[in-house]
Amino acid sequence: MMMTGLVRVTVAAPGRRIDVALPEHxxxxxxxxxxLRSAGExxxxxxxxxxxxxxRRADGTPLELGRTLGHHRVRDGEVLHxxxxxxxxxxxxxxxxxxxxxxxxxxxxxxxxxxxxRQAGLVLGATALLLILVDGLRWSPVSAASGWFxxxxxxxxxxxxxxxxxxxxxxxxxxxxxxALLFAVAGAGLLQAGDRGLTSLGTPDLLxxxxxLLLAGLLGFAGIADRPAVFAAAVVAGVLxxxxxxxxxRDSLDPFEAAALLAAGLLAFSPVFGxxxxxxxxxxxxVLPRSTADLVxxxxxxxxxxxxxxxxxxxxxxxxxxxxxAITVIWCQVLLVRHGGTAAIVxxxxxxxxxxxxxxxxxxxxxxxAMLAAGCGGLAALTVGPLTQVAGAGLILLAAAAAFVTIGKxxxxxxxxxxxxxxxxxxxxxxxxxxxxxCCAVLDLYAVVRGIGG
Numbered sequence: 001m002m003m004t005g006l007v008r009v010t011v012a013a014p015g016r017r018i019d020v021a022l023p024e025h026x027x028x029x030x031x032x033x034x035x036l037r038s039a040g041e042x043x044x045x046x047x048x049x050x051x052x053x054x055x056r057r058a059d060g061t062p063l064e065l066g067r068t069l070g071h072h073r074v075r076d077g078e079v080l081h082x083x084x085x086x087x088x089x090x091x092x093x094x095x096x097x098x099x100x101x102x103x104x105x106x107x108x109x110x111x112x113x114x115x116x117x118r119q120a121g122l123v124l125g126a127t128a129l130l131l132i133l134v135d136g137l138r139w140s141p142v143s144a145a146s147g148w149f150x151x152x153x154x155x156x157x158x159x160x161x162x163x164x165x166x167x168x169x170x171x172x173x174x175x176x177x178x179x180a181l182l183f184a185v186a187g188a189g190l191l192q193a194g195d196r197g198l199t200s201l202g203t204p205d206l207l208x209x210x211x212x213l214l215l216a217g218l219l220g221f222a223g224i225a226d227r228p229a230v231f232a233a234a235v236v237a238g239v240l241x242x243x244x245x246x247x248x249x250r251d252s253l254d255p256f257e258a259a260a261l262l263a264a265g266l267l268a269f270s271p272v273f274g275x276x277x278x279x280x281x282x283x284x285x286x287v288l289p290r291s292t293a294d295l296v297x298x299x300x301x302x303x304x305x306x307x308x309x310x311x312x313x314x315x316x317x318x319x320x321x322x323x324x325x326a327i328t329v330i331w332c333q334v335l336l337v338r339h340g341g342t343a344a345i346v347x348x349x350x351x352x353x354x355x356x357x358x359x360x361x362x363x364x365x366x367x368x369x370a371m372l373a374a375g376c377g378g379l380a381a382l383t384v385g386p387l388t389q390v391a392g393a394g395l396i397l398l399a400a401a402a403a404f405v406t407i408g409k410x411x412x413x414x415x416x417x418x419x420x421x422x423x424x425x426x427x428x429x430x431x432x433x434x435x436x437x438x439c440c441a442v443l444d445l446y447a448v449v450r451g452i453g454g
Contacts, residue, residue: 007069011055013039013082022069028055029065035082051085060089122175129156129179133186141195149187153216156180161223170226177220178227181213181234188212203248203255210241228313229366232320233327240266240328253443256339259332260347260442264435266325267354270371271361273321281314283307315364322362322370329355330377336442337381343441345386350435352378357428360421 006021018038022031032053036043043053055063058079063072074080083089132152136145156176164173189201189209217234224231240262247258278285284302289295333351336344356375362368387393440446 007074007078008076009074010077010079011035011039011082012079013043015040015043024070024074025068027066027068028063028072031055031069032065032082039082053082054085056081056083056089122172126175126179130182133182137186137198141193142190142198143193143195146187146190146193149183149190150212151187153180153183153187156183157216157219157223160220164224164226170224173224174226174230177224178230181216181220181230184212184216185209203245206241206248207245210238210245212238213241214238228316229319229323232317233323234320236321236324237327240324244328244332254339256335256344257443259335260344260439263329263332263336263351264439266329267351267358267435268432270322270325270355270358273318273325277314277318277321280317281310281312283310283314319366319370322367326370326374326377329374330381333378333381337385340386341442343438345382347435347438347442348378348382350431350438352376352382354428354431354435357424357431360424 005024007024008019008021011018011020013035016039018035020035020038032055035055036053054065057063058081063069063074063080129152133149136142136148139145157180160173160176160180162173163169163176188211189205191208192205193201213234215238217231217238221228221231221235244258244262247253247261248255250258253261284307287294287299329351333348336348352375354375355371355378359368359371359375362371383397387396390396
């Protein structure tokens with residue numbers, strides 16, 4: 001298949017054969033009307049009584065109207081047959097059972113390829129490195145492993161940069177860089193631990209780990225060419241960790257209160273992430289005319305390659321922002337649930353609802369899954385914590401599972417009503433408005449105000 005996005009095929013219609021170039025990313029349903037017009041003036045009307053027209057391969061396999069040519073793996077030079085939907089297309093006969101078995105087995109899945117061998121090697125290498133990390137966490141005291149972790153992180157970052165830039169192996173370099181981020185966080189977080197255990201780490205350790213994560217993310221983003229979204233997420237997570245740690249160092253705020261403020265800020269400002277990513281990615285924007293002279297001026301357009309690279313950068317920034325937000329919000333929700341209290345539990349429920357509702361604003365899978373993870377993380381924390389103490393928790397979870405499966409099934413086969421989108425907007429506004437007073441309750445500001453008033 002050519003890299004131009006077009007597939008050159010021959011369409012065998014009832015009256016003629018047509019050699020055309022079709023876009024591989026267009027649905028078959030979008031292509032059939034044009035093919036009918038090219039095949040004959042009255043061909044579209046003639047097929048109404050037969051249930052319409054369909055494209056079939058030479059073996060009779062129909063092309064689903066809702067899928068693209070690229071999804072059907074249509075290659076250059078193939079012959080597609082434009083026939084009536086109800087036309088009888090007998091199954092191909094065969095005289096070799098072994099050949100039929102081999103053909104059927106070939107459709108069950110892909111064969112192991114050299115690419116899979118390479119991926120397996122990378123996964124095994126990453127697993128071995130992570131086992132080093134697990135082994136170091138068992139040292140006594142744990143701070144003795146901090147220097148070892150930081151050294152391994154530095155070596156992995158240098159090796160990943162060399163693989164990506166000098167040897168042109170960006171995927172292997174990104175794997176080393178991703179693992180280096182974990183070593184950097186672990187090494188910096190344990191540097192001041194002393195004889196304390198992992199459960200005794202506090203705000204100073206968080207500040208140091210966030211600063212080192214920020215530095216490692218910047219080095220990885222600048223040096224490794226593949227998966228920039230991961231390193232962008234590391235940079236953003238480092239910044240958020242520094243902000244949260246700084247808030248927790250205030251004498252007037254406890255760690256869970258700092259987590260409440262940070263989570264509220266992320267929920268409130270998450271709609272700005274798209275615009276911020278466009279700015280950071282330096283995506284060229286269209287210039288609207290302001291005068292008649294602007295209407296007739298024909299300025300040269302930005303080269304297409306430059307625009308595509310800018311879009312890729314912006315997408316990496318947006319993915320990193322959302323991924324770091326999800327990780328930070330989940331951590332904040334866990335702290336709030338561990339603190340307990342009615343206000344904290346209600347606040348976590350509102351945060352979960354807010355992020356779940358906000359996920360609908362992101363159509364891309366990698367973006368929406370981050371928002372869904374932030375919302376589901378809070379629900380999971382509530383389930384593991386307070387919900388397990390409620391009588392009949394098993395029945396509640398069983399009903400929730402049935403509801404989720406039913407909603408997912410219905411939404412996948414039938415388009416949702418547009419009114420639901422409007423209801424979602426109104427519900428999101430209500431949740432955002434409810435977050436503010438609930439956050440004040442978590443911070444115990446109402447008691448302070450009552451104290452001021454006497």
